Amino acid sequence: MSARAQAALSVTAQGHYAGSVSRFLAYAIDLTVSSAVFALALAAISYIAKIVAGHQISWNRSNIVVAIIFVAWEFLYFGYSWAASGRTLGMAVLGVRVVRADGELINPWRGYLRALVFPLSFLLLGLGFLGILVQRERRALHDLIAGTAVVYAWDARAARLRFLAREAEPTARQPSVTGDVPAAHGR
Amino acid sequence: MTDPLETMAQRVAERVIDLIMDVLDVNALVGRVDVNAVARRVDVNAVVQQIDLNALARSVDVNPLLQQIDLNALLDRVDIDEKVLRKIDVNALLDRVDVNRLLQRVDVAALLDRVDVNRLLQRVDVALLLDRVDINGLLQRIDMDALVEQTDLGAVIARSSGGAASEALDAARSQAVGLDQFIDRWVQRALRRKHPAPSAPRALLNGQAEP
Numbered sequence: 001m002s003a004r005a006q007a008a009l010s011v012t013a014q015g016h017y018a019g020s021v022s023r024f025l026a027y028a029i030d031l032t033v034s035s036a037v038f039a040l041a042l043a044a045i046s047y048i049a050k051i052v053a054g055h056q057i058s059w060n061r062s063n064i065v066v067a068i069i070f071v072a073w074e075f076l077y078f079g080y081s082w083a084a085s086g087r088t089l090g091m092a093v094l095g096v097r098v099v100r101a102d103g104e105l106i107n108p109w110r111g112y113l114r115a116l117v118f119p120l121s122f123l124l125l126g127l128g129f130l131g132i133l134v135q136r137e138r139r140a141l142h143d144l145i146a147g148t149a150v151v152y153a154w155d156a157r158a159a160r161l162r163f164l165a166r167e168a169e170p171t172a173r174q175p176s177v178t179g180d181v182p183a184a185h186g187r
Numbered sequence: 188m189t190d191p192l193e194t195m196a197q198r199v200a201e202r203v204i205d206l207i208m209d210v211l212d213v214n215a216l217v218g219r220v221d222v223n224a225v226a227r228r229v230d231v232n233a234v235v236q237q238i239d240l241n242a243l244a245r246s247v248d249v250n251p252l253l254q255q256i257d258l259n260a261l262l263d264r265v266d267i268d269e270k271v272l273r274k275i276d277v278n279a280l281l282d283r284v285d286v287n288r289l290l291q292r293v294d295v296a297a298l299l300d301r302v303d304v305n306r307l308l309q310r311v312d313v314a315l316l317l318d319r320v321d322i323n324g325l326l327q328r329i330d331m332d333a334l335v336e337q338t339d340l341g342a343v344i345a346r347s348s349g350g351a352a353s354e355a356l357d358a359a360r361s362q363a364v365g366l367d368q369f370i371d372r373w374v375q376r377a378l379r380r381k382h383p384a385p386s387a388p389r390a391l392l393n394g395q396a397e398p
Contacts, residue, residue, distance in 0.1 A: 015391040019367020022360075095360045103388030133374050136384035149388055154360055162357060164335045 015103075017138040018096040018150040029090030034077045038070055075115050083111030087153070095154025101139070101147050114146035 042059045049057045059066055081088040086106055087097040098114065100106050106114075121128025121141045128141030139149050265271065375384075386392070 013364050013368070016387045017385075019364070019371055021366040021370065022363040025363055093356070093359075094363055099388060099391075101388065103390030103392070133370070134378065137388075138371075151387060151391060152364065161331065161335050162353065164332055 013152050014154070016152055018094075018152050019138065020132045022094045022096050022152070023132060023150055026088065026090035026094040026096055029093055030078070030088045031090075033089055034074055037077075038073050041073075042066075071119075078118060079112040079115030081111075082106065082114055083108035086111065091150075095152060096150050097153040098148050099151055101137070101143075101149050103149075103151070106148060110146055110148060114142055114148050117142045117145045120145070 046057045046059065049055070061067070061070075078088060081091075082098050083106075085097075086099065091097055098106055098111065100110070124141065131140045131144065132138050135144075137149055143149055
């Protein structure tokens with residue numbers, strides 16, 4: 001499929017139910033970012049403890065306390081993001097967002113509820129995510145419980161205009177026959 | 188050479204006529220003449236045909252005559268509305284007018300030079316004009332894709348919209364959407380669904396909400 005056809009396809013997909021690849025990539029980004037932030041926070045705490053107490057704290061990931069803190073942090077990361085704007089960092093990058101099942105913006109409590117039931121999709125051997133593939137509205141188990149759906153929300157129209165503009169730009173760059181100096185393009 | 192007898196006879200006749208004229212009351216005589224009967228017997232058309240009207244017209248100095256005419260007074264006496272205009276069949280008159288030929292003779296440039304555009308625009312109620320314009324309908328008729336591709340607007344957008352990072356993001360998202368739809372097509376085939384699934388939530392399909 002050509003890039004132009006791909007961009008046209010994206011335009012028509014705006015507002016539609018987001019598919020599995022976009023959602024998985026968004027989640028992968030979120031997991032990477034949240035884990036990195038968590039690791040940095042633990043490292044920072046160890047460093048501060050070493051300065052203050054004089055001995056290093058060793059964080060064992062298998063430690064139940066660390067695991068609980070990690071789960072709480074993940075809940076906060078996803079819950080706050082969905083409650084505040086309907087999207088996490090990864091979702092923003094991939095251009096998808098959480099909406100109510102009918103398409104309206106979600107309330108903050110629904111964002112936190114979604115974050116609360118999100119682990120259920122994992123706990124059922126990942127079968128909760130199967131809904132993204134086979135459910136008619138591409139809703140996972142946690143979506144069905146929280147009454148939410150995930151849709152494409154990136155400004156595909158503007159993206160297409162940028163795409164067309166970039167394609168048209170080489171033509172604009174060509175110097176005219178009258179000898180005009182071409183405009184500088186500071187990218 | 189004139190006969191002396193004839194000369195004498197002419198003098199006698201002249202003398203007799205003078206005597207008769209002295210005695211005759213011409214006014215009374217004319218009063219007894221039936222002028223109307225005389226006029227009826229005159230073939231006026233024949234008389235007019237014998238008159239060289241062109242020569243007559245050439246000999247008349249019309250200018251002093253026209254100078255004596257008080258045109259304003261004349262026009263005041265003419266009831267243009269009632270008697271003149273009502274008799275004119277304007278449609279028939281316009282049918283005979285070759286408007287194209289008339290317009291060809293109009294010097295539009297000269298006409299426009301005489302128009303004070305600024306004064307004209309000051310009289311235009313722009314707000315009223317804009318109220319009557321369906322701007323949304325107008326915008327919907329604009330082919331933005333063609334506009335961006337064919338004008339410098341494209342270059343402006345390209346330069347003002349984020350650069351390489353934005354370009355990479357657009358590409359990544361587009362690819363992800365493409366893969367989503369590729370997988371979805373195969374899943375639909377595997378499940379052998381007869382009815383297509385809804386593509387978007389109801390509010391977004393109807394345009395009531397924005398994603």
